[in-house]
Amino acid sequence: MPDADITFEQFRSKYNCESVCVSVLHAAKWPKGFQCPRCACRHVTVITTRRLPLYECRGCRYQSSLLRGTVMEGSRTSLHKWFQALFLIGSPTCYINAVQLSEFISVTYKTAWLILHKLRHAIRHGDASKLLTGLVEVISTVYNPRDSFFRWTERKPKKHQHPVIVGAGSYGGDKYVKLKQVYTSPEHRNRAMDHSDFAQFLHDHVHSTVKFPIVHNQFNHHKACDTLNMISDSVTQRINQRYFGVSGKHLQAYLDETSFRLNHTLRPNRAISRLFKMFITTSTITYKQLIASTVPTMTRESAA
Ligand SMILES: [Zn+2]
Incomplete structure (x- = not known):
């Protein structure tokens, strides 16, 4: 997968057919050549009668697919x-919503x-295993689905707003930011954040060292640093400028996308x-799971 400066048009012309994408996926999934996940045999028969190749182990007859264990599993797209969508959502400066993507x-x-x-x-899953290290600062803010611009005096959420914790520290030698929704029952949504909310964030997202x-x-x-204040003040605007207000049920997904963009603004080529x-190491989530009425939570344990 290319990483250097490349435009969407260049990307699209490079990955314009299934065979190229199959080669890229194959190389990423089995960088040392095919190996059966069940018996570790390296001899394979490729079955090409389907839309995408199936890899049948000659040792135990187990059939592997390129999409198994990825977010694309079960998809007919x-x-x-998929690659083009990945490029668009992975470009730190290119916010894209579903209407735009459907046209693209x-x-x-x-x-x-x-x-x-x-x-x-996939972004959320990748982020869950990254624990903040170094000098860690956390701050409370709110996401307001009805507002384009967050007013920094509104630290305590109103009924329709959602409390969020912003954490900043390091990961892998780089500065790293996390934005996490604080789950509250609707009747308690406008409470101020308390010690237990911060303790939960520190437990789930900050390294024990x-x-x-x-x-x-x-x-x-x-007392928070300017960068942390700037990020916490801009959470609403960053989401609403493209998505026009998102519900509490899906807010965490948009927060994770926003933090991914923030974390790669200074290193877009990665x-x-x-x-x-x-994308290739995260098991998929179904439409049914996505629209389930309960708010999903992901802690360090469930992400492991
Ligand atoms: Zn096998």
Whole structure:
């Protein structure tokens, strides 16, 4: 998967057919050549009678597919369309919504919506295993689905708003930001964040070697660094400028996409390959699971 500066048109012309995408996926899935996941045999018969090749182990007859274990599993959408969607959502400066994606890659709105959510699911899964290290600061903010511009004086959520914690630290030697929704029951949504919310965030997203994370609650926001304040103040705007207000049920997916973009703004040439890795190592999520009424939660344990 290319990583250097490349435009969408260049990308689209390079990955314009299924055979090229099959080769890329095959190389990523089995970089040292095919190996049976069941018996480790390296001898394979390729079955080409289906839309995508099946790889049948000559040792135990187990059949592997390229899509198994990826967010694309079960999808009937062409690989090159998935690749194009991945490029668009992985480009830090290119926000794209489902209407735009459906036009770009010529699929229905529902398919585009599902592709984007499956890619966000991969981002979320990739982020869950990355724990903040180094100097860690966390701060509370709110997401307001009805507002284009967050007013920084509104630290305590109103009824229709959603509390969010912003955490900043390091991961792998780079600065790293996480945006996590604080799940509350509807009747308690407008409460101020308390110690237990921050404790949960620190438990789920901060490495145990960080002994003294700095927590900025509603009373000491002014002590947070400018970058953290800038990010927390812009959460609503970053999401609403493209998605026009998202519900609490799907907010975490958009927060993860936003933090992915923030984390790659300074290193855009690594965003596509990192997303591609998440894309092929994250088990899919179904439409039924996505629209389930309960708000999904993902902690360190469930992501492992
Ligand atoms: Zn086998």
